[in-house]
Amino acid sequence: xxxxxxxxxxxxxxxxxxxxxxxxxxxxxxxxxxxxxxxxxxxxxxxxxxxxxxxxxxxxxxxxxxxxxxxxxxxxxxxxxxxxxxxxxxxxxxxxxxxxxxxxxxxxxxxxxxxxxxxxxxxxxxxxxxxxxxxxxxxxxxxxxxxxxxxxxxxxxxxxxxxxxxxxxxxxxxxxxxxxxxxxxxxxxxxxxxxxxxxxxxxxxxxxxxxxxxxxxxxxxxxxxxxxxxxxxxxxxxxxxxxxxxxxxxxxxxxxxxxxxxxxxxxxxxxxxxxxxxxxxxxxxxxxxxxxxxxxxxxxxxxxxxxxxxxxxxxxxxxxxxxxxxxxxxxxxxxxxxxxxxxxxxxxxxxxxxxxxxxxxxx
Amino acid sequence: xxxxxxxxxxxxxxxxxxxxxxxxxxxxxxxxxxxxxxxxxxxxxxxxxxxxxxxxxxxxxxxxxxxxxxxxxxxxxxxxxxxxxxxxxxxxxxxxxxxxxxxxxxxxxxxxxxxxxxxxxxxxxxxxxxxxxxxxxxxxxxxxxxxxxxxxxxxxxxxxxxxxxxxxxxxxxxxxxxxxxxxxxxxxxxxxxxxxxxxxxxxxxxxxxxxxxxxxxxxxxxxxxxxxxxxxxxxxxxxxxxxxxxxxxxxxxxxxxxxxxxxxxxxxxxxxxxxxxxxxxxxxxxxxxxxxxxxxxxxxxxxxxxxxxxxxxxxxxxxxxxxxxxxxxxxxxxxxxxxxxxxxxxxxxxxxxxxxxxxxxxxxxxxxxxxxxxxxxxxxxxxxxxxxxxxxxxxxxxxxxxxxxxxxxx
Numbered sequence: 001x002x003x004x005x006x007x008x009x010x011x012x013x014x015x016x017x018x019x020x021x022x023x024x025x026x027x028x029x030x031x032x033x034x035x036x037x038x039x040x041x042x043x044x045x046x047x048x049x050x051x052x053x054x055x056x057x058x059x060x061x062x063x064x065x066x067x068x069x070x071x072x073x074x075x076x077x078x079x080x081x082x083x084x085x086x087x088x089x090x091x092x093x094x095x096x097x098x099x100x101x102x103x104x105x106x107x108x109x110x111x112x113x114x115x116x117x118x119x120x121x122x123x124x125x126x127x128x129x130x131x132x133x134x135x136x137x138x139x140x141x142x143x144x145x146x147x148x149x150x151x152x153x154x155x156x157x158x159x160x161x162x163x164x165x166x167x168x169x170x171x172x173x174x175x176x177x178x179x180x181x182x183x184x185x186x187x188x189x190x191x192x193x194x195x196x197x198x199x200x201x202x203x204x205x206x207x208x209x210x211x212x213x214x215x216x217x218x219x220x221x222x223x224x225x226x227x228x229x230x231x232x233x234x235x236x237x238x239x240x241x242x243x244x245x246x247x248x249x250x251x252x253x254x255x256x257x258x259x260x261x262x263x264x265x266x267x268x269x270x271x272x273x274x275x276x277x278x279x280x281x282x283x284x285x286x287x288x289x290x291x292x293x294x295x296x297x298x299x300x301x302x303x304x305x306x307x308x309x310x311x312x313x314x315x316x317x318x319x320x321x322x323x324x325x326x327x328x329x330x331x332x333x334x335x336x337x338x339x340x341x342x343x344x345x346x347x348x349x350x351x352x353x354x355x356x357x358x359x360x361x362x363x
Numbered sequence: 364x365x366x367x368x369x370x371x372x373x374x375x376x377x378x379x380x381x382x383x384x385x386x387x388x389x390x391x392x393x394x395x396x397x398x399x400x401x402x403x404x405x406x407x408x409x410x411x412x413x414x415x416x417x418x419x420x421x422x423x424x425x426x427x428x429x430x431x432x433x434x435x436x437x438x439x440x441x442x443x444x445x446x447x448x449x450x451x452x453x454x455x456x457x458x459x460x461x462x463x464x465x466x467x468x469x470x471x472x473x474x475x476x477x478x479x480x481x482x483x484x485x486x487x488x489x490x491x492x493x494x495x496x497x498x499x500x501x502x503x504x505x506x507x508x509x510x511x512x513x514x515x516x517x518x519x520x521x522x523x524x525x526x527x528x529x530x531x532x533x534x535x536x537x538x539x540x541x542x543x544x545x546x547x548x549x550x551x552x553x554x555x556x557x558x559x560x561x562x563x564x565x566x567x568x569x570x571x572x573x574x575x576x577x578x579x580x581x582x583x584x585x586x587x588x589x590x591x592x593x594x595x596x597x598x599x600x601x602x603x604x605x606x607x608x609x610x611x612x613x614x615x616x617x618x619x620x621x622x623x624x625x626x627x628x629x630x631x632x633x634x635x636x637x638x639x640x641x642x643x644x645x646x647x648x649x650x651x652x653x654x655x656x657x658x659x660x661x662x663x664x665x666x667x668x669x670x671x672x673x674x675x676x677x678x679x680x681x682x683x684x685x686x687x688x689x690x691x692x693x694x695x696x697x698x699x700x701x702x703x704x705x706x707x708x709x710x711x712x713x714x715x716x717x718x719x720x721x722x723x724x725x726x727x728x729x730x731x732x733x734x735x736x737x738x739x740x741x742x743x744x745x746x747x748x749x750x751x752x753x754x755x756x757x758x759x760x761x762x763x764x765x766x767x768x769x770x771x772x773x
Binding site: 187321 | 442444445446448449450451452454455456458459460462463473474477480481551552553554556582730733735760
């Protein structure tokens, strides 16, 4: 019997303590690689990649209107990434932000539709805000409760909750809240239920920027933030230290859902002025990417969400100016996200090839 | 962290400088319109031409108008934006079209209008058009417009063609008189749809007295699978003639696969269902587009609420499938067309239908207080319900006897 252990051709080793500068160099490099890879679909669709990227930048940043449109896209992305961050820090995989946004938007919409003539403007907005925050929070609390009580799988649970939320709004849209019969449209909000603009973009941008600071403080400077970090590292350690893990999970999920609900409120009241089943528009999922790419750092999320917003807004212009099909721009965005996320892999792991001499070559 | 952020921003900025020269701004090219007679028009579509139905029909209208205007020396530069949802993305599409220099922006779907109206005040010099909806005409703004055509006339004739086929089948003993059942695939229980299938049914009954109809709503303007499923379900319920108010061709193929007949909407569907599809009807948007654009170029106002019918060529029938249509159909179509044009025939003649056993004597046309229920302008007079007279968008919402709604949830 041979004692020899066969070394595989390629194996992985976990890295630790990589230089911070080097880490960020890899990240920037990955963006460059993504931009180069993104040229392929553009060339295939018969476009000059340079002019295509040019159009993306022009379409998102070249005029005040376009910058405002880009910021409008970035607001929910940033807000939702902030919402997801504490959950992911805790290693609680909340992929239900989509539904939490939808429920928040729905709760705010109720008051926008039926209370707009009953209370003053500012009071109405405050009520909508509270309704959205509480609604989103409770929606997120449900899976957290089941996780804490019976250790259910939160990934599936939160995911399924999305479809329920979207279904409820679709029903409202064609049912009790429908405007003209058969139109499937909920009427546009009265001016009283709309967020005011600040520099011609709805004031949600100020709200999310304040949230960035608050979330940074919460995660890094408070006891609760510390508890979240401990649970994320090891649930057993947390238990040993006497933390009530279930209760912390529920509390964190409530906060997360509440912020998502707030995003829903900002979206219906500031950007869309009405509610429809696609109100979350994939933000709940894209925000996961934003949170992950920024390593759960609130300030980095500003840059990442802006970058994705630039891509999305630019892609629209790409479609209108160069008649590139929308799916091509989706492919480019996909490539970008994929490369950027996979670079995290190379930051965390090192690939080792088996050499002929038996010695290892580290890459 | 600060440093890395600044690196990112510098990178983005650098990109913008490098790439900015790559593509020239196309937005301002149509600025000097009046002397060169070039006009830039935006067309925002809910689908794309691949639907071979609703949006395809608009694209045909677009190309037709371009050709008509080119002969008059007006050059139209189109910016067509496809696959926009009836949601806030429509706001962005309108802003995009406006910023890219469009002078006229046409929204092709009903549900676009409320979102379009959010944008119009920011661009008072741009003309906005909402096809098939009804709020722009009454909103007091100069730069918002509605347009529709009397598609119910075309549907009535399609109904006549279907009725003649059914009567032929009865006469030849293929079906009993009470088996002449039409199955109608509708999008939503919405005025435009109700008006459409009622006129279709009245057309069929004018030549086949024993006909009845079942309507199934699919809850979507465009859902190929659901439309096909609804058609198949209707055929299972005994329907021998299928018609549709939905965007796809799948009801036609469903009818073909089950050996029943079909009449279409938006497009000629005899090509994909040669043994089933008898005829179709569609709005010829080229008539309106050319008129609106011509007016704009000549400095004349675009009509606030445009509506025209078969007499003006705005509603047309697609070619009749002579191989399977009942004999004499073509002659009958010509006869009905003439009667509609000279006013001797009213589609919604109140002596031809009953509501709950009673003749219809009263129905309002317009909603003025915003509660989405019609409350003004009596539409029933001179022995007929006058459709699309007070506004271009249909407002017939009465459920008449002889038509069974299988599901009204939508």
